[in-house]
Amino acid sequence: MLLLKRQVNDWLSSQREGAARTVGASYAVVNPHTDFDAFNTRLHGIGPHHVRNAPGFDEVIDLLFPVLSRHHLVQHSNFDKQAVNAASRTYGRDAPDFRWIDSVTIARRAWPELKGNGGHGLGNLKKVLNLNFRHHDAGEDARAAAQVVLHAEAHMGVPFDELVAPKRKAYPSPVTRKGNAAGPYAGAVVVFTGALGLSREAAADLAAQSGMTVKAGVTRLTTYLVxxxxxxxxxxxxxxxxxxxxxxxxxxxxxxxxxxxETIFKAMVGG
Structure with missing residues (x-):
């Protein structure tokens, strides 16, 4: 599903003006040139007779690539990306480097209270956000995924570019200490690694009290690695x-x- 910046702005303007929430959508069938699974046909209603005269994936992707490569592509979960990449491999092509966005991830950020309370699938979001779409229809599901992102943007008050940017992992600041010059291990330099029974702060305090200077990384000055x-x-x-x-x-x-x-370290510093 294409989610264009213009569509976002138009939708937000319509919200301010009290207009209906709408997202345009279009779809076309593709002939996979392979057997159909009966379960899939029952699920989405597409059978061999629907695609008999449809173009193949290689034709469609060549036609759409100039457009798809310029915009964010919204998928609800990772299914669409996997499907496109698998189809590309089938035709001996490299997986396209599209800018995929997972509306499930965005929904989890916007409505964390739904975890364990119906979840963030389209079925539950349809009820919670009062979305109007026909589930398991390709075009309808694509439009619903875009609506989820638009609702999240309005709900969180976050600009589109920030909303779809990957969330960076926050790393804790390294724990360092200056050793007690009067301690028995004054002049020693210690570094900690691995899962300690003590917290890093508690271990660093013990080391510093005994005279050890605590550093974040191993260097030629390091005398102990705990x-x-x-x-x-x-x-x-x-x-x-x-x-x-x-x-x-x-x-x-x-x-x-x-x-x-760690046991030897604690015995040395009296922890």
Missing amino acids: VGDQDLTVLGGHSKSSKHRKANEMQAAGHPIRIIG
């Missing part, structure tokens, strides 16, 4: 964290860095 006792979770296909692997490499190169478990 690894969680239940650590060694798989990261990037490895059995050790990147900090742990780097410390091993530094040990092999002759750097005086010790790798210890």
Whole structure:
């Protein structure tokens, strides 16, 4: 389903003017040149006789590509993207690099209270948002997905470009501390990695009280790497964290860095 910026602005203007909420839609059938599954035909009502004289996917995608590649494409879940990519592979083509938007993801941001309360499928959103469409009809479902995005934009008061932008993962700030100059381990530099029983803040406080300076990453100045006792979770296909692997490499190169478990660390600092 094409969702154009102009359509968004027109819809918001109609909301202010009290006009009906409408989104234009059009669709066409494609001949898949393969057998039809009876279940799918019962679900969406399209059978072999509907597509007998229709063009194939390769013809349709060539015709639509100049338009589709310039705009955001709205899908409710990831089904449409998977279908287009699978059809492309069938015809020996690369998957098109379209800008797909999942209206399920947007609906979850806009109406988190629906989780466990009917969910964010089109069937429930139809009731909650009072949408008017015929479910499991290709053109109608596409129009409904666009309506969900438009409703979310109005509900959240978020500009379209911000609404459809991928949500960035927030990472916590690294925990660092300056060591107590009078502590028994003054001058030592410690780095933590893996799943600790202590919180990073609590472990850093213990280390700093004992004189250790706490850093976020392993460098040539690091003297201790503290690894969680239940650590060694798989990261990037490895059995050790990147900090742990780097410390091993530094040990092999002759750097005086010790790798210890959390239990030993707590015994050293009296935690």
